[in-house]
Amino acid sequence: MGLHDDPLSLDRETMRRLGYQTVDMLVARISDPSIPALGRATPAEMRERLAGPEPTAPTDLEEILEQLERDVLPFMGRGDHPGYFAFVPFAATWPGALGDFVASALNVFAGSWMESAGPTQVELEVLGWFKQWIGYPASAAGSLVSGGSAANMTALACARESLVGAMSPDLVVYMSDQAHSSLARAARILGFRADQVRVLPVDETFRLDPRTVVAAIDSDPAAGRRPFFVSASAGATNTGSVDPLGELADVCNRRGIWFHADAAYGGFAVLSEEGRRSLDGLARADSVTLDPHKWLYQPYECGCLLVRDGAQLRSAFEIVPDYLRDAEAEDSEVNFSDLGMQLSRSARAFKLWLSLRYFGTDAFRVAIGRSLELAHHAADVIDASPDLEHLAPPSLGIVCFRRWFGDTSDETEIARRNAVLARLVEEQGIGLVSSTRLRGRYALRLCVMNHTSSRTDVERVLELIASADVPAGRRAPRTQMRDPGIEQGWLADSDASLAELRVVPLLAELTDPELRSIYALGVRREVPAGERIVQRWDATRDFYVVLEGSVAVEIDDELIRRLSAGEFFGELAALDWGAGFGYPRLATVVAETPVRLVVFADGSLADLVHSFPTVDAHIREAVRARLPRH
Numbered sequence: 001m002g003l004h005d006d007p008l009s010l011d012r013e014t015m016r017r018l019g020y021q022t023v024d025m026l027v028a029r030i031s032d033p034s035i036p037a038l039g040r041a042t043p044a045e046m047r048e049r050l051a052g053p054e055p056t057a058p059t060d061l062e063e064i065l066e067q068l069e070r071d072v073l074p075f076m077g078r079g080d081h082p083g084y085f086a087f088v089p090f091a092a093t094w095p096g097a098l099g100d101f102v103a104s105a106l107n108v109f110a111g112s113w114m115e116s117a118g119p120t121q122v123e124l125e126v127l128g129w130f131k132q133w134i135g136y137p138a139s140a141a142g143s144l145v146s147g148g149s150a151a152n153m154t155a156l157a158c159a160r161e162s163l164v165g166a167m168s169p170d171l172v173v174y175m176s177d178q179a180h181s182s183l184a185r186a187a188r189i190l191g192f193r194a195d196q197v198r199v200l201p202v203d204e205t206f207r208l209d210p211r212t213v214v215a216a217i218d219s220d221p222a223a224g225r226r227p228f229f230v231s232a233s234a235g236a237t238n239t240g241s242v243d244p245l246g247e248l249a250d251v252c253n254r255r256g257i258w259f260h261a262d263a264a265y266g267g268f269a270v271l272s273e274e275g276r277r278s279l280d281g282l283a284r285a286d287s288v289t290l291d292p293h294k295w296l297y298q299p300y301e302c303g304c305l306l307v308r309d310g311a312q313l314r315s316a317f318e319i320v321p322d323y324l325r326d327a328e329a330e331d332s333e334v335n336f337s338d339l340g341m342q343l344s345r346s347a348r349a350f351k352l353w354l355s356l357r358y359f360g361t362d363a364f365r366v367a368i369g370r371s372l373e374l375a376h377h378a379a380d381v382i383d384a385s386p387d388l389e390h391l392a393p394p395s396l397g398i399v400c401f402r403r404w405f406g407d408t409s410d411e412t413e414i415a416r417r418n419a420v421l422a423r424l425v426e427e428q429g430i431g432l433v434s435s436t437r438l439r440g441r442y443a444l445r446l447c448v449m450n451h452t453s454s455r456t457d458v459e460r461v462l463e464l465i466a467s468a469d470v471p472a473g474r475r476a477p478r479t480q481m482r483d484p485g486i487e488q489g490w491l492a493d494s495d496a497s498l499a500e501l502r503v504v505p506l507l508a509e510l511t512d513p514e515l516r517s518i519y520a521l522g523v524r525r526e527v528p529a530g531e532r533i534v535q536r537w538d539a540t541r542d543f544y545v546v547l548e549g550s551v552a553v554e555i556d557d558e559l560i561r562r563l564s565a566g567e568f569f570g571e572l573a574a575l576d577w578g579a580g581f582g583y584p585r586l587a588t589v590v591a592e593t594p595v596r597l598v599v600f601a602d603g604s605l606a607d608l609v610h611s612f613p614t615v616d617a618h619i620r621e622a623v624r625a626r627l628p629r630h
Helices: 012-030 043-050 061-072 094-105 117-134 148-163 181-189 210-219 245-255 266-271 273-278 310-317 322-327 349-359 361-384 411-427 455-467 495-502 512-519 604-611 613-629
Strands: 141-145 171-176 197-200 226-233 258-262 287-290 303-307 388-390 398-403 434-438 441-447 522-527 532-534 543-548 550-555 558-564 588-591 595-600
Touching: 012 061, 043 061, 094 349, 117 141, 117 266, 117 287, 117 303, 117 349, 141 148, 141 310, 148 181, 148 226, 148 258, 148 287, 148 303, 148 310, 171 181, 171 210, 197 210, 210 226, 210 245, 226 245, 245 258, 266 273, 266 287, 266 361, 273 361, 303 310, 349 361, 361 388, 361 398, 361 455, 388 455, 398 411, 411 434, 411 441, 411 455, 411 613, 441 455, 495 512, 495 543, 595 604, 604 613
Parallel strands: 171 197, 171 226, 226 258, 258 287
Antiparallel strands: 141 303, 287 303, 388 398, 398 441, 434 441, 522 595, 532 588, 543 595, 550 558, 550 588
């Protein structure tokens, strides 16, 4: 090899040969119906297959592809399996994959107009289609990002820069308990503390009630806080629920608050008539998150953020250092690096442009419409079955349900058996389903959006869940407290105090050593009659057990419930929703009589429910009973 020879270049014929080998392998794998929806392996198994020294010498591609097929590709999910109903991202399209191949093979940089006028215009065209679909004006702007997580973070950052500027400790963000976890992550990364994020309860249909939002927003200015951002679900990942977008837009517009719609998976349902009805009001959002790699059937990574006032997006992110002056956008040019967090970015639009043009948008309308029809059929099958029940209203392709068993009403046992059923679906090779928790109850979850699925695939999965024999199990053994601290408890040596806690139903099944370990987490407090113990909308996270006396739980001066000795309150705010964020206080609690309490500080309840299944079961039951009232 000469001094200036390129060690990483290939001749034309070699490039073609390697490409054909790879494409043939991919086509064979994609068209193989015997490959299951999920292949599992342990870390030890994968290390055994793949661990080894670095490859200092060349390896023939045929050998590499053979190992890829043998040791890598069998151990992954297969989103294009017709029985894959587990999660929202779904089967991609081959033209989309070819678009990614073009972008990768040419290593397209799509950050500046100067270096990518053609690819930039392709992205602008695709974004224009999206704006038209959701009803945004031509003046809106957007960017293709890695996914919904990046889009939600970009939206929150854009809103803060547009309405406030630098980070301020008085800003408050509002979202429902059905919001995607990426919003909590975005808030944490951008510096919002736990008391700056209001996680609000939803109604019985898992939608955010505008009255709840109004009550939360209107309580904050008097406390020196500034409401500035509300995120609504336009297809919640958990249940498919769609918040009342138009009403929430009214609430935000009247108060000068940024209204964001997280339509990551659900937004593209607007291509169907049913989806347009469900998503009415989406166009009124200040920003919208979309994920083409979900219900628009594109390969990863392909998310999107659209902002109604396009100038706000650019002003929030544009920075032009001296070394990029040559690429600074002029006149009507667009630099996508000015519209988000990434400077170096690939041409994500190629996959969209190729697949939408190749199939035509009508084909995607048909695929989405068929998915909605299949979801309705799944709901009908559940309705008709004496052994299956819905746990949430079916919405935008997501169906949450479970099997009930006539020989038990124990929620822990019902959850265990339904988890067994989910595993049976996988083990028998007919598909894949996932699970969630809805108001503390274990639910199986069908995400019926796969363009390869048929009625037969849906029916086969539901038939197995409804009919498979699942024997009764044994109660799970109790685990130990992670840090019991038995000797440090406030009353660890008091038999009288042990007796007090032993009559509390929440703790009744615990042993004396376990009760002593709980002492280490709690402190005793005495409260006079008439004193307010917690105030609605406060951000405190303590959990309370009543030892003596009674308290009134009130919302807007209306008595919701009365709690006496042996009962507890504060569990909703004490439980972590995600990333350290949780519910605010959803009600005011006042001592009706002199009250003695055990107070567990912020974080202690998580230890209790983690360590003791019976405590966890009591707390879940309370959540089911109380949360709808809030």
